[in-house]
Amino acid sequence: MKHFFEIIRNYYKGIIKGLILVVALAILVYIFPREAKFKYEFYKGKPWMHIDMIAESNIPIYKTESELTGEKDSILKDYKPYFDYDSSVYIMEYNKFEDLFGKTWDSYIEKKYRMSEATTGRSRLKVKLKKTRSEYLSYLKNVISFIYKKGIIEPNELLENEGESIALYILRGNLAEESASSELFTQKMAYEYAFQQIESFKPNDASENKQAFEFFKQLNIGNFLEPNLFFNKEMSDREKQTLIDNISLTA
Known part of the structure; x- marks a missing residue:
C-alpha cells in the first residue's frame, strides 16, 4: 500500500492529466452528434402519409x-411603344395648302372665265364663284x-408587317392615349383616303362635279400630308425595360 501511495505521489501530475484527458474524451463522445434517423416512413411510388x-x-x-428567354418573348x-403627336405639322401644312389653294383658284377662274377679282360686272357669277370657292376650301x-387629327404615323420598323396592327400609346401633351396602328394613317393611306374623298365630293351644284374634280387634282393634296406621329425612343425603351425588370429570375 505504501508503494502505491509513493507511485501516486511521484506521478500525480501525469495521473491528473490522464484523468482530465479521459473526462474530456467522455464529454466529447457524449455531445458528438449521433447518426440521424428520419422519423417518418415513406415508400417510393406511394402517397406521403404524414x-x-x-x-x-x-x-x-x-x-x-431558355425559360427566361421564352418568358421575355x-x-x-x-409592349406598347410611344409616339409623340405633333400638332404643329397640321398648322404648317394647312397654311401652305391654303396659300396654294388661293393661287390655284385665282388662276383656274381666270383661265376658265377670263376674269379676275378686279373685273367689274358679271356680279351674279362672281357671287356664285365666291360661294363655290368657300365650299371647296371648307x-x-x-x-x-x-x-x-387621326394621325399620320412616320415609317417605323415596328410597322413593317403590313396588315398587322400593334398596340401603342399616343402622347398628346402630357396625356398618353392608347391606340392601335390600324386606327392611324400611313402617308400612303392618308393620300388614298384624301383621293377617295375628292372623288366622292358632291358639290351643291351637281353640274359642277367635273369642274370640282379637275380643280382638286391641280392642288396635289398629297403634298401636304406629312407624318405628325413620331416614335419616342426614350419612353418606349423605358416601357420595354420596365416589362423586362418585372420578370422573376426564380421559379
Missing part, C-alpha cells in the same frame, strides 16, 4: 436561360383636318 413538411427557409430555384407581346379643310 403532415406536410415545410422548410424553415426558402431555397431559390432559378429559371433556365411572351411578356414583350404586351370641304378640303375638313378632309385634311380629319387625317391629321
Whole structure:
C-alpha cells in the first residue's frame, strides 16, 4: 500500500492529466452528434402519409436561360411603344395648302372665265364663284383636318408587317392615349383616303362635279400630308425595360 501511495505521489501530475484527458474524451463522445434517423416512413411510388413538411427557409430555384428567354418573348407581346403627336405639322401644312389653294383658284377662274377679282360686272357669277370657292376650301379643310387629327404615323420598323396592327400609346401633351396602328394613317393611306374623298365630293351644284374634280387634282393634296406621329425612343425603351425588370429570375 505504501508503494502505491509513493507511485501516486511521484506521478500525480501525469495521473491528473490522464484523468482530465479521459473526462474530456467522455464529454466529447457524449455531445458528438449521433447518426440521424428520419422519423417518418415513406415508400417510393406511394402517397406521403404524414403532415406536410415545410422548410424553415426558402431555397431559390432559378429559371433556365431558355425559360427566361421564352418568358421575355411572351411578356414583350404586351409592349406598347410611344409616339409623340405633333400638332404643329397640321398648322404648317394647312397654311401652305391654303396659300396654294388661293393661287390655284385665282388662276383656274381666270383661265376658265377670263376674269379676275378686279373685273367689274358679271356680279351674279362672281357671287356664285365666291360661294363655290368657300365650299371647296371648307370641304378640303375638313378632309385634311380629319387625317391629321387621326394621325399620320412616320415609317417605323415596328410597322413593317403590313396588315398587322400593334398596340401603342399616343402622347398628346402630357396625356398618353392608347391606340392601335390600324386606327392611324400611313402617308400612303392618308393620300388614298384624301383621293377617295375628292372623288366622292358632291358639290351643291351637281353640274359642277367635273369642274370640282379637275380643280382638286391641280392642288396635289398629297403634298401636304406629312407624318405628325413620331416614335419616342426614350419612353418606349423605358416601357420595354420596365416589362423586362418585372420578370422573376426564380421559379
